Amino acid sequence: MTESVEVLITAPLVPNYAHPGDAGADLHSSEDLVLAPGERALVGTGVSIALPDGYAAFIVPRSGLAAKHGITIVNSPGTIDAGYRGEIKVALLNTDSSASFPVNAGDRIAQMVIMPVTRATFIPVDRLPGSLRGDGGFGSTGVAVQTTSTSGEAQ
Ligand SMILES: O=c1ccn([C@H]2C[C@H](O)[C@@H](COP(=O)(O)OP(=O)(O)OP(=O)(O)O)O2)c(=O)[nH]1
Numbered sequence: 413m414t415e416s417v418e419v420l421i422t423a424p425l426v427p428n429y430a431h432p433g434d435a436g437a438d439l440h441s442s443e444d445l446v447l448a449p450g451e452r453a454l455v456g457t458g459v460s461i462a463l464p465d466g467y468a469a470f471i472v473p474r475s476g477l478a479a480k481h482g483i484t485i486v487n488s489p490g491t492i493d494a495g496y497r498g499e500i501k502v503a504l505l506n507t508d509s510s511a512s513f514p515v516n517a518g519d520r521i522a523q524m525v526i527m528p529v530t531r532a533t534f535i536p537v538d539r540l541p542g543s544l545r546g547d548g549g550f551g552s553t554g555v556a557v558q559t560t561s562t563s564g565e566a567q
């Protein structure tokens with residue numbers, strides 16, 4: 413990854429990119445807790461940042477925790493606004509139906525992806541310009557494949 417942006421941070425444990433080229437910097441829990449099956453909790457990280465204007469940070473799950481333990485994030489991706497100076501918190505959810513999940517302070521619980529973002533100037537109009545897709549959505553292309561496919565398998 414060649415591009416880098418400087419982000420001011422206060423943190424007991426600074427988020428870390430595990431490998432060069434990684435998009436996500438791992439965020440650590442600042443607290444000990446146990447998530448019962450199906451339970452969610454807003455978990456502190458101790459991290460506060462000052463993003464430059466034109467950037468946002470997105471808090472997303474770690475795939476290892478998701479695959480091995482069913483740990484995800486309720487509001488994924490959590491959006492950190494450039495103007496936010498509070499503590500970044502992670503809305504962790506234990507989707508496992510039987511196993512509790514312990515979190516210890518210092519554990520890597522999520523990752524943070526920093527991206528440039530565009531703000532829109534919304535222009536109200538009476539009618540939108542046409543497009544090939546039109547208002548087709550919610551599986552409309554899968555239905556089209558199913559009606560013409562010989563395998564009978566919708567894509
Ligand atoms: O996973 C998250 C999501 C958000 N935030 C913080 C940073 C963000 O800038 C702020 C507001 O987030 P959002 O706009 O998603 O929440 P809201 O429910 O709309 O709250 P608000 O009315 O404060 O905008 O909360 C977190 O710490 N973690």
Ligand SMILES: [Mg+2]
């Ligand atoms: Mg908001």
